[in-house]
Amino acid sequence: MQLYLPIAEVSVNAFLLLGLGGIVGFLSGMFGVGGGFLITPLLFFIGVPPAVAVATGANQVVASSVSGVLAQLRRKAVDFPMGIVLLLGGFAGSGVGIYVFQWMTRLGQVDLFVQLSYVLFLGLIGAMMLQESLRAWFRAQKGGPVRRSHVHTWVHGLPFKMKFRASGLYISVLPPLAVGALVGFLAAIMGVGGGFIMVPAMIYLLGMPTKVVVGTSLFQIIFVTAFTTLMHAVTNQTVDILLALLLILGGVIGAQVGTRVGVRLKAEQLRILLALLVLAVSIKIALDLLIQPGELYSVMPGVLP
Amino acid sequence: MKHLALALLLFAAPAHAESIVAGLSQNRVSITADFDGSEILVYGAVKRDAPAPDGPVEVIVTVEGPPTPVTIRKKDRRAGIWINTDAVHIDAAPSFYAVATTGPLASILSDTDDLRYRITLDRAIRAVGAATETGDPAEFIAAMERIRIAERRYRILQGAVEFTEDTLFRADIVLPANLTEGEYTVRMFLLRDGRVIDAQDRVIGVRKEGLERFLFNLAQDQPLIYGLLSILLAVVAGWGASAAFRLVRA
Numbered sequence: 001m002q003l004y005l006p007i008a009e010v011s012v013n014a015f016l017l018l019g020l021g022g023i024v025g026f027l028s029g030m031f032g033v034g035g036g037f038l039i040t041p042l043l044f045f046i047g048v049p050p051a052v053a054v055a056t057g058a059n060q061v062v063a064s065s066v067s068g069v070l071a072q073l074r075r076k077a078v079d080f081p082m083g084i085v086l087l088l089g090g091f092a093g094s095g096v097g098i099y100v101f102q103w104m105t106r107l108g109q110v111d112l113f114v115q116l117s118y119v120l121f122l123g124l125i126g127a128m129m130l131q132e133s134l135r136a137w138f139r140a141q142k143g144g145p146v147r148r149s150h151v152h153t154w155v156h157g158l159p160f161k162m163k164f165r166a167s168g169l170y171i172s173v174l175p176p177l178a179v180g181a182l183v184g185f186l187a188a189i190m191g192v193g194g195g196f197i198m199v200p201a202m203i204y205l206l207g208m209p210t211k212v213v214v215g216t217s218l219f220q221i222i223f224v225t226a227f228t229t230l231m232h233a234v235t236n237q238t239v240d241i242l243l244a245l246l247l248i249l250g251g252v253i254g255a256q257v258g259t260r261v262g263v264r265l266k267a268e269q270l271r272i273l274l275a276l277l278v279l280a281v282s283i284k285i286a287l288d289l290l291i292q293p294g295e296l297y298s299v300m301p302g303v304l305p
Numbered sequence: 306m307k308h309l310a311l312a313l314l315l316f317a318a319p320a321h322a323e324s325i326v327a328g329l330s331q332n333r334v335s336i337t338a339d340f341d342g343s344e345i346l347v348y349g350a351v352k353r354d355a356p357a358p359d360g361p362v363e364v365i366v367t368v369e370g371p372p373t374p375v376t377i378r379k380k381d382r383r384a385g386i387w388i389n390t391d392a393v394h395i396d397a398a399p400s401f402y403a404v405a406t407t408g409p410l411a412s413i414l415s416d417t418d419d420l421r422y423r424i425t426l427d428r429a430i431r432a433v434g435a436a437t438e439t440g441d442p443a444e445f446i447a448a449m450e451r452i453r454i455a456e457r458r459y460r461i462l463q464g465a466v467e468f469t470e471d472t473l474f475r476a477d478i479v480l481p482a483n484l485t486e487g488e489y490t491v492r493m494f495l496l497r498d499g500r501v502i503d504a505q506d507r508v509i510g511v512r513k514e515g516l517e518r519f520l521f522n523l524a525q526d527q528p529l530i531y532g533l534l535s536i537l538l539a540v541v542a543g544w545g546a547s548a549a550f551r552l553v554r555a
Contacts, residue, residue, distance in 0.1 A: 002341040004482065006517040007524055011341050011482030059535050066543025071550075112388045226536045233532030237524050241535050242338075242516075248539060252546030256553075289386045297448035298389070300376045 007240035008052045014246055016046065021060070021250025028064050028251070029258025030265075031274045033195035036061040036225075037122060037281065039247065040114075040190065050111055052240050054101075055232035058187060059244040061225040064251055065195075065218045071259075072215030079166035079212045083219040085173050086198075089180025090187070090224040097188025098231045104189075115285050117190050122282035125196055126275050133271035140268055167208045167216075175206055184224050188231070195221055196278060322355045323362070324503045327493050332507065334480060334489075335514040342482040345509065347405075347491055348475040357471060358497070363406065363413040364466050365424060365494040366476045370401030370458075370511075371487030377445040393445040395430075400485035402429050405462040405476040415499030422494065422501060426450060426459055457481045484511055 003014040020042050028035035036057045043053035072078055104110040158172035179201045183194035198217040202208045208216070233239040262270060327349030334343050347366050375398045381390040406413060410425055423429050430446055453459040458481060466476040480489075489509040494501050513521050524531045 002339060002482065004336055004338055004340040004517060006513060006520040009483060009485070059539055062536055062539035063543040063546075066540050067546045067550075068543075070544065070547040109389060112386075222540075226539075229536055229539075230529075230532040233524070233535060234528045237528055239524070239532060239535050241520055241524075241531070241538065244535060245538060248542045252542055255546065256550050259550075291387075292382070293380060293387055295448075295452065296380045297445065297452060298378050298380070299449050299452050300378065 003242065003246070005048070005052075005240050005243050007238065008048045008056075008243055010047050010049075012046055012048075017243065017246040018250035020046075021247035022254035023250075024060075024247075025064060025251030025254025026258035026261075027254075027277065028068075029255035030262035031258075031270060033199070033274070035064060035251070036187075036194075037118070037190070037196060037278070041118070041281065041285065043243075048240075048243065049238075050114065051105065051236060051238045052243070054114070054190065055229065055236065055238040056240045056243045056247070058225045058228040058232065059239055059241075060247045060251060062222060062229060063248040064255055065222045065225065067252055067255060069215060069218040069222060072218060075211075075215070076166075077212045078215035078219050079164055079208070080219070081162070082164045082167055082169075082176060082208070082212075083216050085162070085176045086180035086183075086216070086220040087223050089177035089182075090184035090220055091227060093181035093184025093186075094188045094224055094227050094231065095184075096181075097185040098228070098235065100185075101189050102235065112289075114190055115289055117186065119282050119286045119289065121186065121190075121197060122278050123286070125200060126277075126279035126282055129200060129271055130275035130279065133268050133275055137268040137272060140266075164208075166212050167206075169206070169208065171206065179205060180220065180224075183221075184228075187221075187224050187228050194224070196274075322353060323357070323495060323497075324352050325493050325495050325505045326350050326352050327505045327507065329491060329507050329509065332509055334484070334509060334511040336484060336486070336512065336517055337514050338516050340482060340484075340517075343480045343484075345478050345480065345491075346475060347478060347493065348473075349493060349505075350473050351471065351495060360497060362471050363408055363496040364468055364474045365407075365410075365414065365496065366405045366466055366474075366478070367424060367429075367490075367492045367494075368401065368403045368478050368480075368509075369399045369429065369490045369492070370485055371399075371489070372397035373400050373485060374398075375449065377449050379445065379448070391445075393442045395446070395449075398430055398449065399459075400487075401458050401480065401489065402426060403460040403462060403478050404429075405465040405478060407464065407466045407468045407474070409463050410461075413496055413499060418496075418499065418501045422492075422504065424494065426461060456483070458483075480511075486511055486513055 001014045002011050004011045020039065024035040024039045027038065039060055040053050040057040043057065044050055069078065101110065104113045158174045160173045161170055162173050163170050179198065183198050186194050186197060195217055198221065199213055202213045202217060203210060229239055327347070330346035351362065375395045377393045377395070378389040379391045380387045383390065404424060404426060414424060419425055419428050430450065450459060466474055468474045489511055491507045491509060493505045495503040512518070
């Protein structure tokens with residue numbers, strides 16, 4: 001069944017979109033990430049204009065994060081004060097990100113900018129996660145001692161300290177603000193919620209206990225992506241609600257299935273799989289940049305001032 | 306307007322022996338949610354006041370979509386990666402252009418009349434100005450033609466006009482699914498010896514309708530409400546999924 005998307009102005013197969021949403025939702029439910037880093041390149045691939053893909057991808061992440069945070073809330077695994085501090089940073093980052101996105105669009109380098117960000121961040125996070133999870137897996141095989149989760153670093157010496165009860169932390173608000181700003185910035189330019197950056201940053205940089213990380217990350221991602229969606233809708237008119245609806249429908253169903261599969265796997269196995277997935281996406285995009293494209297020219301409607 | 310009146314006068318003045326009587330299968334195309342391209346039928350007949358002179362008579366049908374500004378970019382290798390470097394801006398390039406003929410364009414149409422009526426694809430595009438930041442816009446325009454022909458936005462359909470007994474003609478033109486809204490001009494030319502002896506034009510209105518119209522207008526006119534609506538949709542869907550999941554589990 002073909003469906004004409006009013007904002008993207010392309011006709012696409014509705015079941016294909018449901019399927020795409022479903023696959024991404026499945027992975028998102030399994031790994032506890034929003035899935036924006038997958039949906040945006042997939043949308044490019046089926047012919048949705050990049051600007052629409054980024055804005056609509058953010059909208060889809062809102063839905064999966066709401067669904068996820070409600071599940072975490074029942075387990076009381078959401079640190080609200082931490083979420084709010086991350087959020088404040090997130091808004092600042094998101095505002096700057098939208099501005100940079102518009103500036104890059106004018107220069108005609110927005111594709112390159114988005115792709116480079118993808119390669120850089122996905123590659124970095126993927127490699128770090130793979131290394132960490134493989135080590136954890138080997139340790140589990142050998143049955144060695146578990147490493148301390150909470151290590152004191154220079155981060156703990158900064159001023160403006162604040163108590164985060166649910167996380168059991170007494171640290172400066174500056175690192176969470178900075179992490180929030182970085183993730184908000186990425187959310188705006190890449191159409192991602194930033195879960196795959198936020199989660200490792202909270203564990204490794206802020207020293208938060210793993211059990212509250214997913215819920216807290218999702219909590220603040222809801223607001224950052226909702227803000228991003230709104231900003232894109234108001235400044236660029238690039239949110240396609242019909243496209244979002246289909247992705248969301250597929251996504252929430254996929255997420256249910258993914259969650260059930262996810263609980264059967266071991267934590268390290270899950271992290272290794274996610275790391276491999278993240279690396280695969282980053283390598284694919286890197287190759288696109290390095291290999292000579294078949295068509296050197298591109299046609300874009302509109303003359304940008 | 307003055308030019309148009311003059312042209313009409315010129316057409317009307319010589320009592321030419323042959324003229325076109327034409328029709329369209331439809332004069333509007335609605336882009337609805339299930340829109341997947343459309344086919345329009347252009348048909349007509351040659352009306353003669355006197356017996357037909359000797360020699361072949363030919364027909365050309367063109368369909369032109371609303372012109373839009375376009376930026377053509379070229380990628381180049383810089384520091385090992387392929388990035389957009391040069392760009393050419395075109396103020397108005399047709400968003401759709403199809404030219405259907407009874408025979409090869411090169412042999413049925415003279416250069417003078419091509420220049421005058423802007424019939425071939427090259428003329429239809431090059432008639433409009435190209436503001437360039439680089440040396441050679443021709444190369445960029447050729448690239449745009451190539452890309453848009455591949456996207457089926459530009460179509461050269463030589464020999465696609467059916468012409469029966471030098472009198473009745475018809476052409477089927479397929480409009481692709483990724484149509485731009487606006488007025489589509491259909492032109493029909495009657496030619497002898499490479500010269501246009503009569504021309505007719507009609508307009509087809511292409512418009513988003515129903516849900517598509519509503520959503521597009523909302524996004525353009527009330528972006529804040531539209532954005533909030535998108536977020537509400539996501540929140541309700543996320544909450545609904547969570548609630549449904551709990552029900553299934555319980």
